[in-house]
Amino acid sequence: MKPVLELKGITKRFPGVLANDKINLTLNKGEIHALLGENGAGKSTLMNILYGLYDPDEGEIFVDGDRINVSSPRDAIAHGIGMVHQHFMLIPVFTVTENVMLGDETTRAGGFLDRKTPAARIREISNEYSLEVEPDSFVRDLPVGVQQRVEIIKLLYREADILILDEPTAVLTPQEVDELFTIMRTLVESGKSIIFITHKLREVLTFADRITVLRGGKVVGVTTPKQTNQNQLAAMMVGRDVSLELNKKPVKVEEKVLEVENLVVLDDLNQVAVDMVSFEVHGGEILGIAGVQGNGQTELVKAITGLSHPIEGSLTLLGKDISMASPRVITEIGSAHIPEDRQRDGLVLTASISDNMVLNTYYLDPFAKSFIIRADKIQENAEKIIKNFDVRTPSALIPVGSLSGGNQQKVIVGREFSRAIKFLVAAQPTRGLDVGSIEYIHTRLLEKREDGVAILLVSTELDEILELSDRIAVMFNGKIIAVIDGDTATKEQIGLLMAGVVDA
């Protein structure tokens, strides 16, 4: 049987980068094909070529054995290729029907918009694949998981047979992930074929039929879940052996470092985002804050690090009240912060690596003598951190923005860990990083824990929370709805809590 989709020798060059190097990929009918690779491996470029957003420099695309030309998403759709982007392309104030028909509107006589026919069709599709989407509801009222299904309906409505899902699980709770994969299974059983892009090994092994691994713009292997395992896949992605099991030693829990009591914090829109939250973090302990993004974690971190101030409740760090303290005061007490948005908060991208490495210590001895900056000391410090934290850069003087994401994060981690600290807030410390960098940062976090640092780890990655945390607090709707022991917690248990189900 002919493959439903075949890519042959796809090559795409960007200035200075070979993003895709003679990539071959075949997708069989009724197959879930995982495209696995680190960031920058060329996955997105390849899919954008397939979807008509980029023109390949070389190579051919075949659908059902026929060579096709895809120069726009419209062409792609015409050939039955549809894509769900990582960030949904939906209009919140429109209904599901309106969103689905957008760009392909049906009209009644006289040019009036016909909503009924598409709505009926959507209902049909929804029933056929058990998507459970109500055509008349507004997109803004739908949970993220359902919004994603609306995106899938958009493709099915346009009769796409080949669905490309770009990092579809990044925004979902574990339960929603399970639902998504059930849906994907239903879709392929009824003859659709799916390519899904991911860097999560576990998902690939559980849900894919075949796996193509990309590294540095090249296909480094095609395999099936039966033939491989996590370590092997990780090694293929990174190009060297990666240890996925962390060596977490038992650590004696020391005295209380941070105490949060009945904290209430508002968000930028003056809505209550953190609602009467209380917890403690002790030295030598990692307290993980789990939760779907947007449940108050960001605001909680802001309050603890002094970037905003709570309207109620108290924050005590090492015996000092910090509820109204500035970030600098909190830093000087012995706190470090790996910010959630590393490029916007943690770094000055246009400034040099060495300048960034003294971002919060530049005014202190030895980097400044009274008010004079000592460039030599700053340079020395940068070289030391670059060495100790394995930052891959040709020089300490190039702008930090020219580093890869993993190395940027190493700059921040290096900077924050090179001070004498007693408390650390790590917000999404490995978001968007490749397997190798994740491994590295996790190891460093555990080292700090062994040093007796109290660590507050905020992450939407359940695996990360489960692997690292001694205790896990689950945030939902601004509240901490449960604190459970990290060693006995299960993914299912936390997943339910993240969805707000308390009595599970």
Added chain:
Amino acid sequence: MSEKEQKQKTRKKDGGKIFLEEISKSSLTITILAIVAGLILGGLLVAITTEEVYQAFDISFWEGIKTAFGAAWSTYRALFYGSVGDPGKIIEAIRGGDANDIRWAFNPFFDSLVVSTPYIFAGLAVALGFRVGLFNIGAEGQLFIGATTTVVAAIYLKGLPAIIHVPISLIAGFIGGGLWGFIPGWLKAKTGGHEVINTIMMNYVAFRLCEYLLRGPLKNPDGFNPVSADIQDSAKLLRLFESPIRFHIGFFIALFAAFLVYLLLFKTTWGYTLRTVGANPRAAKYAGMNITRSTVIAMVLSGGLAGLAGANEVLGVNHNLALAFSSGYGFDAIALALLGKNNPLGVVLSAIMFGFLRNGAIQMQLSAGVPIDIISILQAFILTFIAAPAIIRTIFRLKEPDIDIDAVTLSGWGGN
């Protein structure tokens, strides 16, 4: 509001900041090519606005081309003679040995430096603001206020030795301009009121205030025009040569100011703070820097430097305050700060270039009959060539969909 919308809200990009970032990326080669291209286009403009060229084209094509080149050549020669000096006259004067002739021969060169001086101060003012992410469009108004406070100190303080009176008058100018910068700075820091709007409005307040003072309290009682009395001799900036050369030590004070700004920005903790606030205010806040204070300080310093431009004109050139004492130094300063990529050395170089163009243009108008506005057009061409790529890149970056930004956030090419 959904989380996604909120995210988009926080991601709203500031076109101005991106533009500054982009323009700072342009290389020295681009700057030089832009100047050359500007001169070529300027020459073309001269040619096509010259009557004789058309007449020559009627005769023959080559005659037309020849006349066109001739027109451009004579314009630029006049510009050169007016700004640097006529080499023939210089040689002749040196041969002749008459001191007065030599001074006249060299006068264009020194007068260009005199014109450059306020440009240096004002350019530094705008560049310092840009470095801290502030668009100080109010340098002109700050310059007027600085000139006013200076003239007050220079007229009414009496009996001081020059060594004290000159610095005091300069400081008065700095304070006046600084105050005019403080107001929009404070409004920005406390209320978020955008400095572009506020500095522009402060300009008009400054112009009218100055006009009122010159028609009223500060008016020279013996005169008829809205001009102040002459300043005390003790407040005048030392002239280094005899008449007609007006070259005074203000030029060196300006160079020193540029050096100080360089030290401040790049060698002190304060400068580190200011630059960080300018480059990424969120990271500055994360690092515990006081953004409010930095904004206010930057605007005060920026205003103060613009005020020094005004003080320099009063103490070094005019020795009084007239309404038309500035030919828009504060506005040209925006252009030259961008041309100098907000770097003190770059500002000095572009200020000197602007000074030579301006001064040469006056002579050009007199001898070649080319309107002085050609210089504004020339400046505009040069600036357009430098700014256009940055503007285009800015537009593209503004249009970039969020998804791409995330891709960059997460990896950049060739991750790890």
